[in-house]
Amino acid sequence: MFHIIDSNKNKFPHIKKGKGHPLILLHGLMGGLSNFKAILDFFPKKGYQVIIPSLPFYNMPLFLTNIFQISQHVIQFLIEIGVKKATLIGNSIGGHIALIIAKKKIDLVHSLVLTGSSGLFEKAFGDAFPKRENYEYIRKKSQEVFYNPNIATKELVDEVFHIVNDKKKGIKTLYIAKSAMKYNMSKDLSLIHQPICLIWGKQDHVTPPEVAKEFHRLLPHSELHWIDKCGHVPMMEHPKIFIEILGKWLSKLVFFAFIIFLNILILWL
Secondary structure, X not given: OOOOEOOOOOOOOEEEEOOOEEEEEEOXXXXXXXXXXXXXXXXXXXXXXXXXXXXXOOOOOHHHOOXXXXXXXXXXXXXXXXXXXXXXXXXXXXXXXXXXXXXXXXXXXXEEEEEOOXXXXXXXXXXXXXXXXXHHHHHHHHHOOOOOHHHOOHHHHHHHHHHHHOHHHHHHHHHHHHHHXXXXXXXXXXXXXXXXXXXXXXXXXXXXXXXXXXXXXXOOOEEEEEEOOOOOOHHHHXXXXXXXXXXXXXXXXXXXXHHHHHHHHHHHO
């Protein structure tokens, strides 16, 4: 069970656990806080503070429902809780949001972890929800997100079915998805100089492996890690492997930061 914390009169509901270097987890458009359960359970024990904001995909006025406003909301949230130099970990549109924040607010972002991120190309439901009232169709589309279709439980499919068949939520989902597709970041990625870890499913059909390779080519300080027999949401489908990759990468960042500190100290002495 997750304990939701409300800040600024319920404007920024979120989960916070542990103390140490902050890891900000940003879920995808039809994802949720539970997508990151394994990370939330593991990293606070290793000296990290894990924070998962509930992204307001369906709570904003329609004219403000786009990826830029969602990014601004996260920026305001980080300022509100006093977090600086955090590692942003984003899945799907959550990764896209992380990239926008890294470009706009350098002081807030120490490093990035992108997994199945949009920003270059994403293939999901498209510009509409054909057969949205057909439960079997929605079940099939939900299963396609994963390599192992059994990950798409009935509870998960029911949630997606509810979203696409709720008129207001369905429209807002399309607005956000279209704004993400319009904002291709290929020309912006060379300007993002924070360390970046790309963790990608080899069988991701939403943001295929070619997308990961292009991110790796365009981002100056990126590493690319693959997870086999894995789709669009690696931290759900292979949480142990995801945590192992992420843990080693974070440890390496700490080591390099320590070496830089020692070099500065030696020069100062």
